[in-house]
Amino acid sequence: MDIQNTQSQMRKGVLEFCILSIIQQGEVYPSDIVEKMKLANLHILEGTLYPLLTRLKNAGLLNYRWVESISGPPRKYFVMTEEGKAAFAVLLQTWKEMTTAVDQLTQEKTNTAENSNQAVS
Amino acid sequence: MDIQNTQSQMRKGVLEFCILSIIQQGEVYPSDIVEKMKLANLHILEGTLYPLLTRLKNAGLLNYRWVESISGPPRKYFVMTEEGKAAFAVLLQTWKEMTTAVDQLTQEKTNTAENSNQAVS
DNA sequence: TTACAATACATTGATTTACAATATATTATA
DNA sequence: TATAATATATTGTAAATCAATGTATTGTAA
Numbered sequence: 001m002d003i004q005n006t007q008s009q010m011r012k013g014v015l016e017f018c019i020l021s022i023i024q025q026g027e028v029y030p031s032d033i034v035e036k037m038k039l040a041n042l043h044i045l046e047g048t049l050y051p052l053l054t055r056l057k058n059a060g061l062l063n064y065r066w067v068e069s070i071s072g073p074p075r076k077y078f079v080m081t082e083e084g085k086a087a088f089a090v091l092l093q094t095w096k097e098m099t100t101a102v103d104q105l106t107q108e109k110t111n112t113a114e115n116s117n118q119a120v121s
Numbered sequence: 122m123d124i125q126n127t128q129s130q131m132r133k134g135v136l137e138f139c140i141l142s143i144i145q146q147g148e149v150y151p152s153d154i155v156e157k158m159k160l161a162n163l164h165i166l167e168g169t170l171y172p173l174l175t176r177l178k179n180a181g182l183l184n185y186r187w188v189e190s191i192s193g194p195p196r197k198y199f200v201m202t203e204e205g206k207a208a209f210a211v212l213l214q215t216w217k218e219m220t221t222a223v224d225q226l227t228q229e230k231t232n233t234a235e236n237s238n239q240a241v242s
Numbered sequence: 243t244t245a246c247a248a249t250a251c252a253t254t255g256a257t258t259t260a261c262a263a264t265a266t267a268t269t270a271t272a
Numbered sequence: 273t274a275t276a277a278t279a280t281a282t283t284g285t286a287a288a289t290c291a292a293t294g295t296a297t298t299g300t301a302a
Contacts, residue, residue, distance in 0.1 A: 072279060087123070101163065
């Protein structure tokens with residue numbers, strides 16, 4: 001029940017960061033993103049991705065250009081703006097700091113209420 | 122604008138995991154959790170924490186016991202159930218796998234739409 | 243003894259967002 | 273001409289965090 005929800009929360013938290021990371025590595029259209037995320041075991045649905053890309057574009061972090069396809073309708077290829085690159089650099093730093101903090105948090109020693117109560121003033 | 126929101130999403134994603142981690146290390150009451158999270162730069166408000174703890178208790182992962190305080194009303198000290206410990210072990214594994222996946226994702230080479238288009242069939 | 247401050251548990255309403263389902267449009271193929 | 277595959281996009285629902293506020297207990301000071 002709840003554990004799957006917690007796992008889901010963890011994955012949701014890094015969605016935007018990962019998508020920015022993918023786009024920074026090169027032009028992609030939405031299906032590319034879905035596929036790359038799937039390979040990383042971070043599944044995302046189109047109904048989630050499209051509004052998210054629109055959000056990031058409206059925030060000035062992304063742009064897109066239409067590219068004709070030989071096997072279907074034209075595609076929106078997304079690219080990072082300069083603002084987007086700067087934002088990603090900040091997010092990468094945030095990611096590193098957060099993982100360090102969480103890793104530390106999960107490795108701390110065990111206490112009991114009785115011997116750790118001095119925290120209260 | 123949006124970058125703070127993305128940072129916030131990242132932190133939200135690990136809230137439950139971190140709180141379970143803290144409780145697994147020893148009995149704590151909510152204010153302890155707020156303080157420990159703050160030290161890890163993962164701020165959480167009481168309005169978020171109380172429903173979350175209730176959720177985890179209803180899911181069978183936590184229990185609590187009342188402990189009298191010398192400086193205020195009695196406190197609910199939370200402890201892990203056996204089920205909670207098992208769930209945390211799974212989540213720790215999920216966390217490790219996810220960070221590995223995200224770290225790989227952020228370190229991949231750069232492509233362009235032109236030279237990576239073979240992904241389409 | 244009364245009032246106030248500090249501490250602690252708890253709820254409510256608003257906002258955000260992921261998801262499932264579905265809609266619309268284009269291209270190739272049967 | 274109809275169908276399948278591909279692609280962009282929207283709608284309604286559910287879940288969860290947050291800010292604000294409420295309720296209760298204890299100690300201290302007037």
